[in-house]
Amino acid sequence: MLSIRNLFCILVLALLPGWVSAQSQGLIALCYHNIAAEWDGDPMTTTRDQFQAQMAWLKAQGYHPISVQQLISARNQHQSLPEKAVLLTFDDGYAGVYEHAFPLLKQFNFPAVLGLVTDWLETPTNQQVHYDTGLKPRSDFLTWPQVDQMTASGLLEVASHSHDLHHGITGNPFGDLQPAATTRRYDTTEQSYESDEQFHQRIKSDLQQSSDIVFKHLKLRPRVMVWPFGEFNRETLDIAQSLGFSLSMSLQEGSNNQIDSPVIKRYLVKNNPNLAEFIRDIRNIDVVPPVRVVHVDMDYIYDPDPEQTRRNLGELLDRIKAMHINTVYLQAFSDQNGDGNADAMYFANRHLPVRADLFGHVAWQLITRARVNVYAWMPVLSFPLDAPDDWWVHEFDHDHNAQPILSKHNYRRLSPFHHEARKIVSEIYQDLAKTNHFTGLLFHDDALLTDFEDANPAALPHLKDLTPEQQSGLKIAALAGWTKTMVDQVRYYRPDIKTARNLYANVVMDPNSSAWFAQSLPSFLQNYDYTAVMAMPFLENALEPMSWLESLIKKITAYPQGLQKTVFELQAVDWRSKQKVPDATLAEQMSLLRRLDAFNYGYYPDDFHRDKPSLDMLKIQLSLPQNVTDQP
Known part of the structure; x- marks a missing residue:
């Protein structure tokens, strides 16, 4: 009753x-x-x-x-x-x-x-x-x-x-116990991950045994x-389907x-x-909660002393838990000199140097202890590969009869038109997904081509005889196609991931700048779950920062689903003056975002060692209600 x-x-x-x-x-x-x-x-x-x-x-x-x-x-x-x-x-x-x-x-x-x-x-x-x-x-x-x-x-x-399979197995060098059905077992003695063949056989044997036992007792499979x-x-779906x-x-x-x-x-x-x-x-089963994000540098966590790394991670976890947010953009590459180019990776892979196999451990701790979604913040083109010159982005040298030369941009990028480069990078993304648990991908701001790029030999036949507007459109599509390849590689192993890509704010503020970056807000809204716009007025040297931010928000609002699919990334450091942005300024910016119904926002970088921005301010301006941050 x-x-x-x-x-x-x-x-x-x-x-x-x-x-x-x-x-x-x-x-x-x-x-x-x-x-x-x-x-x-x-x-x-x-x-x-x-x-x-x-x-x-x-x-x-x-x-x-x-x-x-x-x-x-x-x-x-x-x-x-x-x-x-x-x-x-x-x-x-x-x-x-x-x-x-x-x-x-x-x-x-x-x-x-x-x-x-x-x-x-x-x-x-x-x-x-x-x-x-x-x-x-x-x-x-x-x-x-x-x-x-x-x-x-x-x-x-x-x-x-x-x-x-209803238990955890060792999934990384730190001993994290992770779901047996989707984890490559880490052998601490051999210091290696389970091979594809070993993983496939382990899962297939388990599912077959389960089916056989049910049949023995119930006479049905x-x-x-x-x-x-x-x-x-x-992988596991294919195995299950092969067994009926x-x-x-x-x-x-x-x-x-x-x-x-x-x-x-x-x-x-x-x-x-x-x-x-x-x-x-x-x-409310289909209601999508607002995104509240902190953008975290792994370089702030890693230390050659393992005990210091452990303390750093503990400090970060305590801070993220106290914020009551639901998302972290976590750096998966090392950039020790801060120039935006990857120096090494923070996960095991077959092509690049590994500073430490740390990403999977930090991501898992954030997911299970801080109860947040973790996006792997990854380079798109700027990988430290020892590759021939013809793999890289080129530009026209106007001082030498318009002959193509290697790009002089501070981002040293692989050409999105080069098929061998695409294959190598797709394998790096595959390695990331195979041995690490995470819930999203954030594509770095290195995914750009200026209006003088790409004069790579592999790109020239595609760009030949096109108008500047058509060339811009082709380059925008090439970058989107490149990232789609990476997403497909990752979703084979992590099918639930969401995607986000960094967008330069100038692309929104000035339509002409779309050709300067080979970026387009409509393209981003169509191709990614979220556009992470760099809403950084001091970076753009805005004379009136609040007016600039308000204008950016209103321009994005004019696009269908603009606010729903855009995450506004504020800056916590003024890199021009090399000073921290005051709490009062960030609080004013976050209040403006909410007032204009822009509820997806966060900031970069987070200095958890020095409590910058301050946790007290963030609890007021960034936190979500407790029930929203309760992940299953």
């Missing part, structure tokens, strides 16, 4: 004005774990009463829970999904699903998916289950007769949640793969507008939400 309080909530909330209709949403998939009589403090536990209230609300609001077969039939265009379709799933195979959820599913006649970790169910009753890094009683989990009874009802479909921790990539798993499930955010996608996104139900909280989350 529903409690009187929950029943009252259902009636009142259904009548409240202002709720956005969910009918425009795609398929909503809900991920539950344990269902218990009382809350045990575990964030993955939902009480029976709250679960019952949530199911009753879904039914009262006209949601239609669907089966896996309905979803597969819709994907194969044999039938359509009902309006307001919802998919119920339960991960890990807790006994509470049988005891508390199953009776309610029968009462409502709601189908669901049951993701089982077969190693846990195969654990003898007199032993404990190795659950992640701890132990749990075997009685906390289902028995095979209980699973058989639930599947026989026709309401529950068994999925694989792996055999033994699972067709759904529920990835532990929601972690998957193109036709559908995968993750913990990506949002509803599913494309049901033909190989992976179903699911909303993680956690912390035992009451009915009002549950309704709020369902209504």
Whole structure:
């Protein structure tokens, strides 16, 4: 029976004005774990009463829970999904699903998916289950007769949640335990990462074993793969599909507008939400929170003394946690002299020197301890490769009969028209993604070509006989195409990443300057999730900095989705005077951004050693509400 309080909530909330209709949403998939009589403090536990209230609300609001077969039939265009379709799933195979959820599913006649970790169910009753890094009683989990009874009802479909991938493995030299399904195991003895062949065999053996065990007990093979921790990539999807798993499930955010996608996104139900909280989350499942970002130099963290590096990282983590932001742009390359050109990388790779294999550790600590999204801040063209002259950007030498020469720009850049250069750089990005966990890519401001560039021999045939305007358009497209190649390499291993690219503010302020940089705001808005505009009035020597910033904001506002897809990067240092920008100035700029509805913003650089900008100011001007910064 529903409690009187929950029943009252259902009636009142259904009548409240202002709720956005969910009918425009795609398929909503809900991920539950344990269902218990009382809350045990575990964030993955939902009480029976709250679960019952949530199911009753879904039914009262006209949601239609669907089966896996309905979803597969819709994907194969044999039938359509009902309006307001919802998919119920339960991960890990807790006994509470049988005891508390199953009776309610029968009462409502709601189908669901049951993701089982077969190693846990195969654990003898007199032993404990190795659950992640701890132990749990075997009685906390289902028995095979209980699973058989639930599947026989026709309401529950068994999925694989792996055999033994629901735990962390050593993922880097610092010993971070990272999801087994998407991590290249790091061998501390050999000081090397797992090979492609070893990784492929480990994942394939595990999924095959899980399928075989389910078949042994239930005489059927699972067709759904529920990835532990929601972690998957193109490699693991291909392996799963080769073994007969036709559908995968993750913990990506949002509803599913494309049901033909190989992976179903699911909303993680956690912390035992009451009915009002549950309704709020369902209504806002596709709402994208504002981006509040701090741009961090890895060169400030690394120290030849490992103990000092550890202290530096701890100091940064404490500061980022205290800010209550949701994003960090983290330098993945070393630039010791500050000229913007990469000197070495902070991750293992096959082509460039490595200052320290540190990026993956810092990113993981920021993601898991500070609960922020981490974008790998990467060069686009300025890599320290020992390459022939014809790989690099050239310009026309006006003093010598317009003959092409190597560019004199302070950024020494590879030509985006050179195919061998593209291949090498794509392998660097591939190495970054293969052995490091991160959530986004920020493309450095080295992705530019002046109106006198690129006179590279590989580019000249493409630019020949074009007007200056056409040449500018071709160069803009070439740079975007180059970055797309890098994104494709990364998304093979990190499919969830978002993208951002640094844009010079002059490109927005003066339309003529688009040709001077080979950059275009409309192109950026089309090709990247976010445009990180360098909203730095002192860098641009603006006579009236606040008026300049206001003009920049208003110009971007005029573009469709301009404000939604632009992150305004303020400067915390005036590089002309070599002085820190005062807190009062940054606070005034951040207030102006919010007043003009520009809610995505941050700053560079962060000097966490000297508390610049001050944490007290940032807590007022940069912090997000606590519920926005709570990542799954």
